[in-house]
Amino acid sequence: MGYSAKESSVVDFCESKTESLSNWVRQVKNKSLTAKTKRKRDLRVIAILSHSLVRAETELVMKQRERARKWAQMQVDLGLSNKEEEIARRHREKIDYLWKNDLSGLDSFFKELDNVKPILK
Template sequence: MYTYNATCAQYPPTLCDWVKNIRVKKIQMKRKFRAGGNLRVCAILSTALLSAENELRLKQQERFNRWLEFQTKNQMKTVNKVDDDYVKTMAKNSKEREDIENMWKCELSGLDEFMKKMSSNNN
């Protein structure tokens, strides 16, 4: 039978706890069976344990699948964010590069005109 203690009042027994308790009871029944225990009770415990373990495995598998799906979605969001950040950074760098080139073109064209005037004055 399930024993009550103060910590269990806060946390109700889970399927995992239930399976653990059934395993303990099954071991106790095997010991009693050797000493003339009830075979029917042992069979009921075995059946209950098998079905509970199968249900626990299914729940754990579902939880694992949901976790994988969540991780995949999270990674896709991260990849998309990184791609968006990369595109924005490249666009910003490209614009800065164009601004610098335009500034130098203005400066160099002014210098080029000055040099042409100097060379035409010498001739």
């Protein structure tokens, strides 16, 4: 994996460690795919890239889980999750109620259709 100097920008500076790791994983996947599809494969390079990729993906998953855990804890601390869950629950109940009314109306309509007897000539 060669080194290429990039100009520093505000976006690069503000990029989180998780995002930079995610970008690095994407780049290594591309390099690994390129190395595997070359006519003259270098198994040593493929092995190094594969091992690095597995370790980086594992670390990335750990960081993402940690971030999700911290976010959930922050929501609990601020009391956001209970309010939002209550609003979402009410919304689901309202939709379920509307569907049940519509479906029960259709159900009774089809039952009436079953009761209709054909006219015999």
